[in-house]
Amino acid sequence: MPPYRLQVLLEMRERAKEEAEQAFSDAVKALEKEKAELKRLEEDLEKRKAERKQKVMAYLQQVMAKGATGVNSLTMMNRYEDRLKDEEAQVALEIERQKEAIKVAEKLVEQRRREMAEAAKELKAIEKHKETWQKQIRAERQAKEELNQEEIGNTLFLMRQRK
Numbered sequence: 116m117p118p119y120r121l122q123v124l125l126e127m128r129e130r131a132k133e134e135a136e137q138a139f140s141d142a143v144k145a146l147e148k149e150k151a152e153l154k155r156l157e158e159d160l161e162k163r164k165a166e167r168k169q170k171v172m173a174y175l176q177q178v179m180a181k182g183a184t185g186v187n188s189l190t191m192m193n194r195y196e197d198r199l200k201d202e203e204a205q206v207a208l209e210i211e212r213q214k215e216a217i218k219v220a221e222k223l224v225e226q227r228r229r230e231m232a233e234a235a236k237e238l239k240a241i242e243k244h245k246e247t248w249q250k251q252i253r254a255e256r257q258a259k260e261e262l263n264q265e266e267i268g269n270t271l272f273l274m275r276q277r278k
Contacts, residue, residue, distance in 0.1 A: 116252055119245055128238040135234040139227040146220040153213040160206045167199040 119125070174195060178188045 116249070119248065121241060121244065125238075125241050125245060128234070128241050132231070132234040132238045135227070135231040139224070139231045142220070142224045142227040146217065146224050149213065149217045149220045153210065153217060156206060156210045156213055160203060160210060163199070163203050163206060167196065167203065170199065171196050 171192065174192050178192065181188075
């Protein structure tokens with residue numbers, strides 16, 4: 116069988132499909148990483164809120180135990196609680212940024228999925244062309260063989276007729 120004239124193109128399409136699959140896989144892994152980071156941040160925020168309540172209660176009990184219920188002690192406690200709330204707000208902002216990062220990663224996954232499907236479609240088209248070409252070559256060979264067989268048969272028939 117003669118070499119397939121579009122073999123280089125077929126190999127290029129195969130590589131493109133493999134690269135698209137790898138890019139899709141990488142995008143999915145990146146998305147999972149972003150989701151894991153979001154989960155970690157949300158858990159951190161919940162932990163901080165619970166700790167803030169515990170720390171404020173502990174500080175309040177400490178102040179009460181000393182017997183100093185002055186304005187200065189309560190002001191310090193309020194400042195301490197505000198600082199903890201600010202830290203929580205910072206984590207909440209990070210969570211929002213992380214949600215945006217997840218949206219970007221999801222869009223990238225979808226884009227990579229489309230690219231992978233397109234690469235697979237292009238490869239399938241060239242494979243179909245190769246299959247059709249191979250059938251055509253086989254049919255041409257078959258026809259040549261049948262013609263040769265017919266010629267041999269006719270020659271033998273004519274030789275028998277002449278005898």
